[in-house]
Amino acid sequence: MNIRFTSNSIENENLLMPVIVKILQENGGELTKQELERQIAGENDAWNQYVSHFNKSSKTGNNWRPFDFTMNYSLRHLKLAGYVGFKRMAPVKLTAKGLATDAACLTGEEVRAVSTPIWMEEAKQKRAAKSESGIQEGAEDEAPGENRQDFFDNEWRSELKRKLTEMNPYKFEIFCRGLLKKMGVSVDKEKGVQKSNDGGIDGYGYSLSANYRTERVALQCKRFREGQVGSKSIDEFKGAIIRHSAEYGIFITTSSFTKSATETAKTGNFPVTLIDGDKLIDLIESYEYKVRRVSYCIPDDEIWDD
Numbered sequence: 243m244n245i246r247f248t249s250n251s252i253e254n255e256n257l258l259m260p261v262i263v264k265i266l267q268e269n270g271g272e273l274t275k276q277e278l279e280r281q282i283a284g285e286n287d288a289w290n291q292y293v294s295h296f297n298k299s300s301k302t303g304n305n306w307r308p309f310d311f312t313m314n315y316s317l318r319h320l321k322l323a324g325y326v327g328f329k330r331m332a333p334v335k336l337t338a339k340g341l342a343t344d345a346a347c348l349t350g351e352e353v354r355a356v357s358t359p360i361w362m363e364e365a366k367q368k369r370a371a372k373s374e375s376g377i378q379e380g381a382e383d384e385a386p387g388e389n390r391q392d393f394f395d396n397e398w399r400s401e402l403k404r405k406l407t408e409m410n411p412y413k414f415e416i417f418c419r420g421l422l423k424k425m426g427v428s429v430d431k432e433k434g435v436q437k438s439n440d441g442g443i444d445g446y447g448y449s450l451s452a453n454y455r456t457e458r459v460a461l462q463c464k465r466f467r468e469g470q471v472g473s474k475s476i477d478e479f480k481g482a483i484i485r486h487s488a489e490y491g492i493f494i495t496t497s498s499f500t501k502s503a504t505e506t507a508k509t510g511n512f513p514v515t516l517i518d519g520d521k522l523i524d525l526i527e528s529y530e531y532k533v534r535r536v537s538y539c540i541p542d543d544e545i546w547d548d
Contacts, residue, residue, distance in 0.1 A: 283518075
């Protein structure tokens with residue numbers, strides 16, 4: 243699988259479109275964009291690496307994720323071709339056409355044969371409308387596949403992920419321990435809280451199970467700008483879990499885990515709960531940890547599209 247780490251790759255979109263349809267079919271025909279992204283990352287290590295990859299802007303110096311472009315363009319093509327339907331901040335749903343499609347035989351070229359003429363006609367109509375109104379044409383009129391800035395439904399998630407990846411590693415450890423406390427884990431004040439290596443852990447705590455049994459939990463945090471957490475890191479963490487007599491471990495990263503790391507976490511007598519960058523943001527949102535919830539309205543009907 244030849245995935246390019248750019249935002250301007252028709253090849254990536256063509257590879258992703260059948261994967262999206264297949265994953266939606268396997269999950270009852272409906273997933274949120276975040277759930278869909280996780281499933282894509284779990285397909286294989288190539289997709290996992292692409293989902294977690296960041297490039298740095300030569301103009302602003304900020305990190306940005308090529309996958310965001312590929313995902314949004316792929317979904318737009320699938321929607322125009324009649325395979326999926328979705329609205330902003332709402333789940334992606336397969337249409338009757340999408341449900342009946344053999345995803346194993348579907349190709350991106352097949353989707354584009356239907357979607358591209360529709361996309362180009364919409365762009366032509368928008369240009370004409372702007373010309374009549376005296377509004378100068380903008381980047382949003384460019385053809386699909388061209389390199390342009392796009393607006394994402396969950397822009398705040400991308401911004402939060404960028405802030406997490408740029409956080410000082412020690413500060414990230416403190417942040418993760420604070421999140422665990424918010425989640426009801428009583429964090430030990432000594433184990434894993436020193437800057438020096440504490441036997442391969444970054445935190446230690448006690449949680450109360452559903453049957454009121456106190457369980458010991460070890461914490462490991464890895465703030466990665468690039469790359470994925472592999473099985474070797476999970477094996478080393480399992481050794482630390484045993485040394486500290488913990489029942490299980492929690493491994494948090496701003497990146498993602500390789501497929502072999504995911505399998506390693508499940509094996510043996512000491513399971514490891516894996517929290518990747520997207521799940522971390524979900525928890526931050528759910529527990530409103532160091533973030534503030536705001537409310538606003540968005541257009542939610544096709545009548546606004548014109």
